Amino acid sequence: MSLSVSLTVNGVSRTIVLDDPRVTLLDLLRERFDLTGTKKGCDRGQCGACTVLLGGRRINSCLALAASCDGAEVLTIEGLAQGGALHPVQAAFIAHDGFQCGFCTPGQIMSAVGLLGEGQAGDDPERVREGMSGNLCRCGAYVGITEAVLEAGRVLAGREKGTAP
């Protein structure tokens, strides 16, 4: 059985024929679209390394069936920077050393973008830590991750108010 799926990935419309309806969004991204920035850590929705945004909301792409993403808008780490300018979350992760080995980093960053979009964490480190707790970092770079999310939140809030770059 094959089925056709149309979706927008990082602003580009794509249509693809799947010969297996069980293909996950993660495998579609990595194996069919060569978007290998999104990582496979556990393949069962527990580690967060595969986090992408689906319609602006963060999901574990290893748990999403590609077939269920027809018509969806997907944003991955490769689509985050705009015209060569890093997204504030990316810049903050670099500035605060929010990684060591880097394997979980794309997922952490996409999760952080999603978290900030949800508008729940604010400037409370406890809520940021809680909101990021679905993304495991075995190197334990959580201090840098927390600081990066807090700073990116400030930058994004400033932009909305028009008081910061």
Add this chain to the structure above:
Amino acid sequence: MSLHEPLPHDSAARHASGEALYIDDLPEPRDLLHAAIGLSARPHARLAAVDLAAVAAARGVVCVVTAADIPGVNDVGSAAHGDPLLAAAEVEYAGQAIFAVAAETVRDARRAARRAQVTYHDLPALLTVDDALAARSFVLPSKTLVQGEPGAAIARAPHRLSGRLDLGGQDHFYLEGQIAMALPQEGGELKIYSSTQHPTEVSHMVSRVLALPCHRIGVEVRRMGGAFGGKESQASQIACIAALLAHHTRRPVKLRLDRDDDMVLTGKRHGFRIDYEVGFDDTGRILGVDFLLAGHCGFSPHLSGPVNDRAMFHADNGYFLENARIVSHRCKTHTVSNTAFRGFGGPQGMMAIEQVIDEISRHLGRDPYAVRRVNFYGKAPRNRTPYGMEVRANPLPALTARLARTSAYARRRREIAAFNRENPWIKRGIALTPVKFGISFTLTQMNQAGALVHVYTDGTIHLAHGGTEMGQGLLVKVAQVVANEFALPLERVRITATSTEQVPNTSATAASSGSDLNGAAARAAAITLKARMARVAAAEFGVPAGEVRFANGAVRAGNHTIGFDELARLCHRHRVSLSATGFYRTPGLAYDPAAMRGEPFFYFAYGAAVAEVEIDVLSGEYRILRADLLHDCGRSLNPAIDRGQIEGGFVQGAGWLTTEELWWDAQGSLRTHAPSTYKIPACSDLPRDFRVAFWAGRSHAPALHRAKAVGEPPLMLAMSVFFAIRDAIAATAHHRARPRLDAPATPERVLLAIAALAAGGGAAAAGVVAA
């Protein structure tokens, strides 16, 4: 210039953009096959029949291999033989590899691997350390280290205690699982991309398994997605299976374990059972101590010899043990063979003595930090380790005093006591624990490194060395060293993948030694090149070579200044080689492994931590409220990188001692083999208030640029969390209660410890020896 600066990781921008490539991200060759492994379902059995017909017939399958298909030697043991690549006649743990399959897709390979018909004839299985001790089942002979007269000292002591501590193991849980891709090349050569801490060992093992000479095998790794010791030796098995399938199919083969297989198939940190008896005086000073360290090695020796040696070497931690006996049993069980894990046995040894100190403190009703102080290494003769090495310039008294002050330890202990008096259901605890960790491989020959440096005629530099990058920032540190030597900006130095084709015969990137060894080797290469370049400049400008200076991206010779790139071109015109190797061997190591005496370590790294926790008496759950870390990095090569190592090591150590539980069932199968059941720390587990500082004392480190190794030592700062939990549990009873708490201190274990205290139990019930 860049040396000692808090520069970001060399791959920082690529990590943030998703461009950093791990092996599974590399473009796949068009005829790539994917591999999967067939695993044993039994812990100990004779393989009566292995019927792989259905596997071979499954969709997409191209090749199936068993032990019989190995052209060379069926063994990937590193420090010792005994680890078959594929089990031949007998399996010795549930999860052991029996066969491997290569198929057109990952799904085909994994589905096929499950179709084997294996007939097992079960044999008796020893699953626990207790089983092994009862059966005297060991992978290696036991060892004993004695200093002074422990038996007599304990017998004479005014106070005596004995007890037991069980320490669980720990899965590495590198986010990037084990992976290798083997690509046949022309002329029967093999190119292997392996997520390994030890490319040289991968090439040796592939050579052994395929009976191929080393010069036909190239192994490369640009970076790993975490390793922590789990890819020091175990990467070889993965690479060898990929290479074996590539050998038989003449096609490239990728083997990436899925998470569950990875956790079942690969070894972990050794669990330990620790039995102790100690005699001490009224101040808590240890007069004599007797340890039995029983390490859970699994089915084969693998790295268990040096791991258990290091446990013995660290059973003193920072304390002078005038009379000590340390017996080490290397227990053989029918479980996965345990391996290197950050600390390499050291943390387990240190937990033994810290448990003893905590027990003494509670027995005497003294503050544990006060008991620690009276036991710290001091001046001669109180400065000799049980293995005969002198502890010089021990910073722990001053370092812990400073930490006690900056963390307000004494005041907070009083506040916690007051809090605990008023709160029956929430209890708090606090602990200050030190770290002293020996730096060097205890196998002396491993303390060497090589490097290769090229200067191109545009003044840019190519740097290669034997060290591998697993997130610890080694590559940027070594590049800083080289840039500093040439007085060039860091961006002039190109960091390259680690390859056996660039630098041969390397040691594992392990034992925290990566930057000490490889930095020194790279610096040696740079110094060689500078000397050659200086001679050319000296001749050109008519000044003595000794007056040529490299500074600020330029070279000064007397009154003349030319750009570094210009001098490179000048050297080329004069036909002077701009490529050099560098080599380094750690000096001063004088260790007799047979006697276990001498100076196995180049120096010690130190640190200390204060942790405060809060436990819920009704649920056993806890939270780290605050942690203050003070760590000695010497003159840090890169304080930003080192800070990450300190914070991350603490987090990982806290995971080991609290939530990470390896749980085997009665059939010897690991049941916590995915993050759904095996809980590593999450962001929300960070201490609510987390303060990290560098010890600012003068660095006596003899290593490169007076920096100290930092990879492993901070992990042991997390002992403070365990003993803070123990402190909080004790507060549910009375201040001299001695809870029986094993590690990991899961909420379940915390509850059981509280319940045992309430019932009048705890360690005290079994452990007081009448004095």
